[in-house]
Amino acid sequence: EVQAGHLSVLLITHKFREVLAFTDEVTVLRKGQLAGHGVVADLTVADMARMMLGADRVTKAVDKLPWADARPVLTVSRLAAMKDNDLPAFGPLDLTVHSGEIVGIAGVSGNGQRELVEVLAGQRPSSTGLVQVNGTPYRATRREMVRHGVYALPEEPLRNACVPSMTVAENMALRTFDRPPQARGRLWLMLSAIRQAALGLIQDFGVKTPSPETPIQNLSGGNIQRTVLARELSSPAVNLLIAANPCFGLDFSAVDQIHNAIVEARNRGVAVLLVSEDLDELLALSDRIFVISDGQLVYEGKAAEADIADLGHKMAGH
Known part of the structure; x- marks a missing residue:
């Protein structure tokens, strides 16, 4: 049907292999704006990556180092x-x-x-x-x-590791809210300390969020995962x-x-x-x-x- 011209398909994806396998043309959006367009046959993965990121991919892989004291x-x-x-x-x-x-x-x-x-x-x-x-x-x-x-980075983190209606800062504090400096005694939460800790984690782990007070359910999947990763590995x-x-x-x-x-x-x-x-x-x-x-x-x-x-x-x- 598609090849005969009887059917048009709009595929929304961020997987390059799906773009290469199934599409004729590609349009790339970045931060809600048009970042690029082209005929798939004329583009490489590197071309599309530059459209997505706005620059060459610069992430450097971390080498695994030998660990002598294994237990x-x-x-x-x-x-x-x-x-x-x-x-x-x-x-x-x-x-x-x-x-x-x-x-x-x-x-x-x-x-x-x-x-x-x-x-x-x-x-x-x-x-x-x-x-x-x-x-x-x-x-x-x-x-x-x-x-x-023991820390966990579970599948479907919004459902399994977050409280969706709570803020990014509050979700980042789920491991530490009952301990100083984020808590005073058993009853008092130090909201300024919770926010300050969240600001540091947002910067360190590259979480893209309008603010620490944004409900975590409003974030993209990648940024929800970054939020959980920051909490679990910090x-x-x-x-x-x-x-x-x-x-x-x-x-x-x-x-x-x-x-x-x-x-x-x-x-x-x-x-x-x-x-x-x-x-x-x-x-x-x-x-x-x-x-x-x-x-x-x-x-x-x-x-x-x-x-x-x-x-x-x-x-x-x-």
């Missing part, structure tokens, strides 16, 4: 959990993540990854097994997460980061920034569990990689030595 931070032993319909979601699983290491978990959506992250984040009970952080049994209560320095106490599809649906500038922040945390000795459906992301960031299929870990190996075809077969259940 087990997250240890999962025979862990299992149920789905919402009371059928098995995953398990039993055994898994260890060390300090200064990114462990990636690859898999097709619906194979138990979401439920695993929810168990580790305290949003779903386990049915069997044991989780330990720093050698201590861990049940993912808020008190334990604070004590052990603490010097972070010891374990659990990230689930952290860059899903984001433009490449946000992806670069989030990837770099995750690697920088790893280089500081943070243990990172990265669950993603993006195999390229996992291979670029991970030190070790697992594949989960039908709730079981069916592959483990060094990411640098992984064969993409083999991973694909494992992900497909072969």
